[in-house]
Amino acid sequence: MASETSWQEIGARLGEARRAANLTQGEVAARVGLERTAMSKIETGARKIGALELTRLADVLGMPVDHFLVAPPPVLSNRQPLLEEDESVATKSAFTVQACLGAWLRDVRQLLEIGVLTQEPLWSYPHEVADFNSYRLAAQWVRHRMNVPTEPLGSMVEVCAAAGQWPLVTDIPGDGASLIDGDVAASVISLHGDPGRRRATAAHELGHMVMGDAYSNDLGVHASIEERERAIEVFAAELLLPVSVFSVAWSSTGGSRDQLIRLAARYRVSWSLALGQAEQAGVIDSAGRGALMANKPTKAEFMQALGWTPEPDLSSVRVAPKYADAVISAFRVGVISRARAAEMMHGQIRLEDLPLEGEANT
Known part of the structure; x- marks a missing residue:
């Protein structure tokens, strides 16, 4: 043992x-x-x-x-609730997330070792990092590498996988966590919260990987953890909804709440993130942001803005398609059992969705 x-x-x-x-x-x-x-x-x-x-x-x-x-490899980021009932609850939450992240990493490594999954090189921002704006530039760098400089991003599990980070959407306390173990990066994202929050968490954890070593010294040795986390939030917001979008999408008359709703819905971000980027773009001021924040859109308004056909993301999708394909491949060649395949899919499919062991190769 x-x-x-x-x-x-x-x-x-x-x-x-x-x-x-x-x-x-x-x-x-x-x-x-x-x-x-x-x-x-x-x-x-x-x-x-x-x-x-x-x-x-x-x-x-x-x-x-x-x-x-x-x-367990060192956890790069672990976003827990700011307020916990007591220290034991916070410690238990941290242990639960760490255990989940470690188990997820072992799932990924098993498929890599079998040879049915290929690890993409981890994306690492190659330029000097000096301030918060550097994180915004890093997000733009990621978008250009993906050939989507200003368009809405697709499923965040696919975005993260393309950059070399394997995300898992699962039931954990807090928002999310991530780690880098040698040449493999993994993240876990909580199922709880609205879709915009889950996308922001996925973008946040991707930011930790992309910024890499720069995260430990970019804002100076005296920067607090809170300041460094805010820098990653700048990255996540810019990745999901670039500031430059507002110069094109905003009307010459100063825009409106309806325009903001359409942008938030189209880019699938939270209302608060959309308002923050709008203020950063200079199309609203802090007072206008406060007023709009107090007048949050309803679910019906968001769905109407999407034509009543919202795309599933980070709820029905639990793992990246490339990872799911690898699990099925391992099952079909008999390297893993039917039960293990269902377990490794983490709710993406159920055991009864898989063929019987003897039928896998027929």
Whole structure:
């Protein structure tokens, strides 16, 4: 299961997960049929554990077994709610997201190792980064690489995959998280929230990857985490709805709320993001933004602006089509089971949607 030297690391991870779950050693031990002293020794690495014991512990702590066996790569971004009830809730949320992100990374790597999935080179902004405007220029750089300088972007899972980052839309607390592990980048995006928020989260996590090392030193060593996150938000907003769009779409008469609704709907962004970009473009001022923010469009207004046929994005679509094709290919050649294929699709399709094992190659 693990080498002799790794028991201390496994025990430490078990202890962290136990504290995140707000459980005592005695409570965990009782649930898996151990003495409290045995649990104490496990957490310090003084006592080895078998596969069955570890499986039971993982189940009690609500974590996959791999979370304790494999050292997780460092998480680049983890956007959690600003307000938590207490520290244990925040810690538990962070553990849940980290475990989900690590499991997702292992799914991607499995397909890469099988040879049914190809990893695209990670896009990394090649120019000097000095201020917030540099993040806006970086978003424009991404759009030009995709040959869509001002047009609405399609599904964000495909945008991220094209740039080398594998996104998963799933049920996690907070908004999203991402990491870079060597030549592979992955992100998880919460199913919760409206579609505009999910698209903004996907763009945000892509921004962390694209900015790469620049993110750690672009705004100066004294920049706070909040300032750096705001810089990534500038990237995300510009990627989804470029400021230059307003000079073309806005009427000479100063525009209107209806025009803003059409832009927000067409580019599939939240009302607040559309207003922020409109102010950045200079077509509204801060007072006008405040007034419009207080007069949010209804769902009917957005749907009417789209001709009543909104495109599905980040709700019915959970994984990138390229990844989904790779899962089916692995299943058809018999490398993964039917149950594993359904699991790796993360809700994109159900087990009953797949052919039976013996029918996969017919």
